[in-house]
Amino acid sequence: MSTTIPILLFAGLADRIGSASLAFPVPVLPVTAGELKQKLSDTYPDAAQQIAVSFVAINQEYALEDQLIQPGDEVALIPPVSGGDGAGEQRPKSAQSPDGTCLITSEKLSVEDTLAKVHDANHGATLSFIGTTREMTGEQRTVTLEYEAYIPMALKELQQICRNISNQWPGTLCAISHRIGTVDIGETSVVIAVSSPHRNDCYEASRYAIEQLKRTVPIWKKEIWDDGSEWKGPQTGPWDPTARL
Structure with a gap:
């Protein structure tokens, strides 16, 4: 049975994928940050280049590629530089x-x-x-x-x-x-x-x-x-x- 990881997205990466957040399905948890990025790239090939240079953040801390994502973790994908058209959801101000x-x-x-x-x-x-x-x-x-x-x-x-x-x-x-x-x-x-x-x-x-x-x-x-x-x-x-x- 698969599970989902809530993922926050930002800036041009959110624009490219078309949402500021995802409920992303994975076969099983835990999964590494690097594995998650690869799965995201496979699912969103148009955003693969941006995903590759982004960092996963787990519980508001930058994660290394081999760091495990556990059930209940807060996960975000942090892009360095990206292009976009301004789509996205409202966040606290x-x-x-x-x-x-x-x-x-x-x-x-x-x-x-x-x-x-x-x-x-x-x-x-x-x-x-x-x-x-x-x-x-x-x-x-x-x-x-x-x-x-x-x-x-x-x-x-x-x-x-x-x-x-x-x-x-x-x-x-x-x-x-x-x-x-x-x-x-x-x-x-x-x-x-x-x-x-x-x-x-x-x-x-x-x-x-x-x-x-x-x-x-x-x-x-x-x-x-x-x-x-x-x-x-x-x-x-x-x-x-x-x-x-």
């Missing part, structure tokens, strides 16, 4: 980490609110990184951006970035706010606030935060142009989010 340092929201971001989370009277350096939607990329004019996130996993990854910073640069504080939904030209999509007793640590931690966010956090953006659109993942080149920096 706002959430924050239990400690309040990390936020994902469809509301406009406040730089001041994010900075306030890292204020410390004993810190001599505070930096904010503010990412905004730019209109021109070379010859290409962007009309707007659409952001999508696997919110619970994205929050976990953002919290991990903050913990890594605290471990690597002791005493340094970090808070991250990220926008989802429509972000128009000139509007803010991400705010990273870092404070530290010393400025060198502050600079290094801030750079680490944005680079790690782009490498591991399951947030995608869809660039909408005058003549089309394309989903863009945060990752470029060979992508392995399981390799922690």
